[in-house]
Amino acid sequence: MDLDFVRAQFPALQTPWALFDNAGGSLPARQVIERITEHLSTLPVQLGASYDLSVRAGAKVDAGRAAAARLVGATPEEVVLGPSSTSVLNRLARALRPTWREGDEVIVTDLDHEANVGGWRRLEETGIRVREWPFDLETQTLRLEDLEPLLNERTRLVAFTHCSNVVGNVHDVAAIAARIREAGALSCVDGVAYAPHRRVDVRALGVDFYALSLYKVYGPHIGLLYGRKDCLLEGRSLNHYFYSEDQVPEKYEPGGICYELVAGIPGILDYLDALDGRLFEEPAEPEARLDRTFAAIARHEMDLARPLLGFLAEHPRVTLYGSPEAEAATRVPTIAFSVEGRRSSEIPEILDGQLMAARWGHFYAKRAIDRLGLDEWDGVVRVSLVHYNSAGEVLRLVESLDAVL
Numbered sequence: 135m136d137l138d139f140v141r142a143q144f145p146a147l148q149t150p151w152a153l154f155d156n157a158g159g160s161l162p163a164r165q166v167i168e169r170i171t172e173h174l175s176t177l178p179v180q181l182g183a184s185y186d187l188s189v190r191a192g193a194k195v196d197a198g199r200a201a202a203a204r205l206v207g208a209t210p211e212e213v214v215l216g217p218s219s220t221s222v223l224n225r226l227a228r229a230l231r232p233t234w235r236e237g238d239e240v241i242v243t244d245l246d247h248e249a250n251v252g253g254w255r256r257l258e259e260t261g262i263r264v265r266e267w268p269f270d271l272e273t274q275t276l277r278l279e280d281l282e283p284l285l286n287e288r289t290r291l292v293a294f295t296h297c298s299n300v301v302g303n304v305h306d307v308a309a310i311a312a313r314i315r316e317a318g319a320l321s322c323v324d325g326v327a328y329a330p331h332r333r334v335d336v337r338a339l340g341v342d343f344y345a346l347s348l349y350k351v352y353g354p355h356i357g358l359l360y361g362r363k364d365c366l367l368e369g370r371s372l373n374h375y376f377y378s379e380d381q382v383p384e385k386y387e388p389g390g391i392c393y394e395l396v397a398g399i400p401g402i403l404d405y406l407d408a409l410d411g412r413l414f415e416e417p418a419e420p421e422a423r424l425d426r427t428f429a430a431i432a433r434h435e436m437d438l439a440r441p442l443l444g445f446l447a448e449h450p451r452v453t454l455y456g457s458p459e460a461e462a463a464t465r466v467p468t469i470a471f472s473v474e475g476r477r478s479s480e481i482p483e484i485l486d487g488q489l490m491a492a493r494w495g496h497f498y499a500k501r502a503i504d505r506l507g508l509d510e511w512d513g514v515v516r517v518s519l520v521h522y523n524s525a526g527e528v529l530r531l532v533e534s535l536d537a538v539l
Contacts, residue, residue, distance in 0.1 A: 135434035136412045140522050143405055144352075152527040154492045156350075157299055157468045157518030160330055163352045165408070166401030170354060173397040181393065191393065198396035201403050204420065205351070206344065206360050207335040214359040214366070214383040215391045219326050219345045220249040222359035225386055226322070226343060227253035229369030234290050236261030241284050241292040241319075243276055244501040245269040245301070250293045250324035250345065251501065267294065269502065274301040274455055278310060285317040292321055296344075299327035300499045300514060301456040302468040311340045320365060326350060330520055331435060331466040333428035336360045353402040354395035359386070431521040432462040438519050438528050439467040445532045446471050449539060455506070455514060467519035472508055473539055479512040484538050490531055492517050 141147050146161045153161070177191040196210070203210045216222040242251045244266055258264050265284050269276050276294055285292075292314045297304045311321040322343040325334055329346040336344050342365050349355040361369075363382065371377050371385035379385065410418075410427045418426065440460040447458035451474040457465045472478055478494040485492050496503040496513040503513045517531065 135430060135521060136409075137522075137524055139412050140409065141524075143408070144522055147522060150489050152490045152530060153523070154490060154517045154519065154527075154531065156330070156520040156523075157327060157497070157516065158350075158493065159347075159355075160350050160352050160520055161522070162349070162354065162398075163401055163405035165404035166353050166398045169401045169404075170394050170398035173394040177397075178394070191397075194397040195391070195393050198399040201400040202348065202356075202358050202396075205334070205399075205402060205424075206329075206346070206358070207337050207421070208360045209363070211382050212360055212363050212366065214361060214386040215396060216357045216359070216387065217355070217392075218249075219247075219324065219347045219357040219359075220252075222357045222386070223249050223322070223324075223345050224253035225372055225388075226359060226361070226369065227257060229372055229386060230291070231257055231260055231262065232370045233368055234262060237263060237288060238290045239263045239265055239286070239288045240290060241265045241267050241281070241294075243267045243269060243294050244505055245274070245276060245298050246293065246295045246324055246499065246501075247299050247326065248498045248500065249326070250295065250322065254291070254293050262290075263288070267292070269505075271505070273303070273457075274298065274502075274506075275303045276305055276310075278306075278313060281310070281313070285314070285319070287318070289317055289319040292319055294321075294323060295327070296323050296325040297328035297466055297468075298456070298499065298502070299468060300470045300497050300502060300516060302327070302465045302470070303456045304328065304332075304464055304466065307339045307341065311342075315340065315342075327468055328466060331428075332432060332462070333425055348399060348402065351402060352405060354392075354398040356392070356395050356399070361386075434521050435467045435519060436460040436462050438523055438525060439465075439469065441532055442469060442517065442519075442528055445535065451475070451539060468516065469518070470514040470516045472511060472514050476539075477512045478508070478515045481515045481535075481538065485531075485534060488530075488534050490527075490534060492531075 144161045179187045181192040199210045203213045240254045314321045320342040325346045330351050344360040366382040373385045373388045377385045410423045446452050446454040453472050455470045482492045
């Protein structure tokens with residue numbers, strides 16, 4: 135990893151702080167900021183008119199949606215955009231409900247961020263039965279054998295996480311989605327904690343719906359929902375009455391989208407393409423470039439995570455959640471722990487004074503924190519790395535934790 139090049143692409147890194155709160159929101163790349171600034175400076179007009187400025191602005195927004203689609207391996211009409219992943223997933227639940235009958239069932243987990251739980255659970259008020267897929271307490275993972283007894287002929291959808299935003303363990307989404315499809319149900323995956331670290335290819339995963347937050351993938355504050363086209367067509371429109379049921383994705387975007395932020399999305403690909411050019415000499419097709427760039431990101435991140443995971447796993451008063459192994463196939467560098475006899479809120483406050491930004495709490499995965507019995511201890515301490523972090527920053531963190539724990 136050419137870290138000098140990488141860090142130069144993120145203007146907000148010009149600070150003495152070591153940023154370990156990236157799972158809450160990564161820094162935007164310079165290319166994203168420039169595109170947003172350009173749009174606000176030159177094309178702050180409404181879309182859909184015949185005059186030149188409106189036509190040009192519309193082309194920028196269309197390019198933004200196309201970039202979002204390329205990022206996840208979809209087509210532009212399969213990409214719904216909104217303020218956050220919570221927002222787009224709630225919209226999806228509302229749109230699908232009229233297509234189901236009273237007594238039909240939805241399965242949610244107790245490991246997910248509430249974004250992929252709350253909207254589905256609220257359907258109970260409308261006659262949908264909600265069943266819970268519990269995670270395994272020992273490994274903090276979702277096991278397919280625990281899903282099996284919950285599936286039946288009334289199951290309409292299973293909502294689960296690609297990677298927990300507190301535990302960091304990666305699930306075999308392709309295998310889970312295949313089993314859900316075999317049962318005649320739809321899959322809805324929360325990929326928010328996964329997408330900053332690994333390539334997302336919705337076709338290869340075989341999912342029906344997949345949500346992520348672009349502001350955690352070095353981009354603007356936008357939530358993205360992929361939906362297989364036939365599935366999006368099946369849902370009911372949430373937009374004005376004159377939007378037809380076959381207008382996807384617009385029927386899922388009431389009030390429209392934030393033009394300048396969508397215009398900034400191609401900056402994510404600009405950055406990743408620039409990084410690819412620094413890392414690899416041989417040319418490659420766009421999809422192959424994304425694959426190899428994210429593979430390089432994963433290798434660097436695991437190198438960063440290894441000493442921190444090792445320190446936490448061996449500390450006698452620390453409980454580490456998720457895998458202790460820095461293996462790209464099984465975890466991301468979102469690392470949570472608790473300390474025996476200490477409230478989790480105590481630790482980040484100490485690190486604040488040393489200019490290291492970490493965080494404590496339940497991180498909107500409150501059901502998981504409650505099941506682990508950690509709520510009364512203020513949840514967990516979460517240290518979340520991304521590829522613009524350095525080995526020196528991690529060393530500082532380990533040395534500081536060693537002194538205070």
